[in-house]
Amino acid sequence: MTAENSWKFACRLSVATVCLIPFLGWGQDLFPKGQARNTVLLVCSQCHTVTRITDADLNAEEWELTLYDMIARGAPVHADDLDLVRQYLIDNFAIDEQ
């Protein structure tokens, strides 16, 4: 990367970060800490609001299938992150059917 491009990128990254702060801050309450938290927020919010996740009424098995469905439709999860994302969603959002 040239010096000029590095500078441009840094500027754009700063702008993006500033724009993302309120969103992540707001999401902090709804999305507990976890290894895949930021991946979930970034990947899922590309196509829909993250409240779809918090409002969903899914058990663990349904969360797994929903994640696979979303990935197949184009949610850009990396293979290395797949199981982390699945576990994060189940641990934090799956309803207990008992």
Place this chain on the structure above:
Amino acid sequence: MRDLVGNLINAKISRRGFLAGMSAASFSAAAAESALRSVAALVPGSEVPPNFTRTVTGTGADLLVEQVIETGAKYLFVCNGSGLGPVCDSLVDHPQLQLIQATHEGQLVAIADGYAKASAKTAFGMFSRVGLPHSSSNLYNAMKDRTPLVLFSDHADPDREGTDSHEDLDDWMAAVKPYTKWRWTVHEPERLPEWVRKAYKVATVLPGGPTHVRIPRDHLYKENLTASVYSRQALNIPMELRPDHKEVERAAKLLLEASSPLLYVGPEVSQTGARASLVELAELLAIPVTQHRSFFADFPNFHPLYIGELPAVQSYLQSNPTPIDCFLNFGARFPLRRKSFIRGLTVIHASVDPNTIGRNTPLASALVGHLNEVARSLIEAVKSLATPRQIELRTAERRARCAAHTAQVRAARVTAGRRSRGEPVPWQRLMYELNQQLDRDAVVVEELGTEHKTLSFFPFADDAKMKIGRTEGRALGWGVGASAGVKLALPDRQVISLQGDGGFLFGQTDSLWTMSRYDIPVMTVVTNNRSYEETRWQIMNRGGRAGQANRDYVSYLGDPDVDFTKLAAAYNIPGAVVSNSEQLRPAIQRGLRTLKDGRPFMLDVRTRNLGAGAELSWYPDFSLANHRNRKV
């Protein structure tokens, strides 16, 4: 070039003037000479090479059939109509033209469209004079895709036309004007070959499109007509227009100087046979590739540089530290203004269609020409501007980064498909299993809601599977007929038709009749979730009154719960219903064995619903039976 040919034929310019004009329009000398040889026969007063024409005497229908055969057509797709009578008479003496019959004009056009797309040849069809309105939905799809079709119908006899009486309108053509590239009503039967020739030529020249010719029935029956029928050689005018070399050099510089270019591919790439050259260009510059919603896979979708459809660019940008700064559109009609990351970018657009270039987006560079020529020219220009070492230095990091990203995303999708299981069947498991079971070079004709459903799972490339569909017009009711046409064009490749239950119910049962009658071995796979998914998402996700009330007025299809294998059985087509993922593999294998035996097959896969309103089976309750005063 069209103007030059017109001027030459109308004696407004000399042969020398024609060659000079072609040269000025960036045609090579060889192409210009070839074009001149091809059109020479059409120039008034010129000597026509003896093998360019032959004289035919017969009925009007004989003249039509002879000229159709001369274009190289193997099939004439027809729909019942009394105007077909004279053509049937002619076919007694022209057995080389095979009729393929459809039971509805809309499906006829779909079959012809699939045939033209898969064969890269112009398809011919004919239907009744009153069949034109029926044909128009798939005529619209064909026009949107620029598919070369020539469609004939009969027409009111001259002593009846224009009276607004039985089977006549004042202006039939007005309704289909936006869906046809050219249309004509014949009034002189001796000129029938001329109009057939013109309809073929106009439909075929890129950007192509449907043409329509109406012929009074008594002209088709009229006997002892004599006319010149032109050979295929006289009709093949080379159209490989080369782009302006200065513009190519400018575009090549922009691409070389870009820190983060993006290649956006559309259907013209496939229509001009430019895929291989474009792969070479993308690899040379390590340009990530994204796909316009196209009825072809215009770039190998499992290539390390292929990042997916346009929304996938957002995720690529997360792993790419340099924002996109140069957007190279190859053969797509697309309004770039809607994407925020494209705003302010250097945009280069290459197209065969001058009407398309710059129409929606201000451009830094415009490359008009045959896309294979454009790609070849850009490769040459890039190589002349930088050494291999310089190119490698600029591109190595981008190449590695993009390949790592696409490999990760692709692996996740395959894993997602493989792990999905249950009852009803997750659609991604269906796609995974189909890809596992189908031949490496199978053809997938799809009319599903989103291309991701196929592009994510099937590797499409020149030496792999082929994707045809969904149409750019997206008017449902195309895919089943189209798959029959595709199989007619490619009889030695496996063909499957991917349909939604909603899409299939758009009047596509008719094409099962054609498949069954002619032993067209296509496997129709219905992803049956008993719902119009996209409609449901729109209604339920927007938070409007219907969504808040949990009332999905139009999307639920489960009552009546259609068994698509029973529809197929009515046409003597075997099938299987699949309810869970464990049943998938044996059912697909049974279907493929049936194809091998030369018969079509229906696979009705009950698929899982997802998202807002997935659990709803509500619809506005109404029973006419309960509103009767007399139980009759």
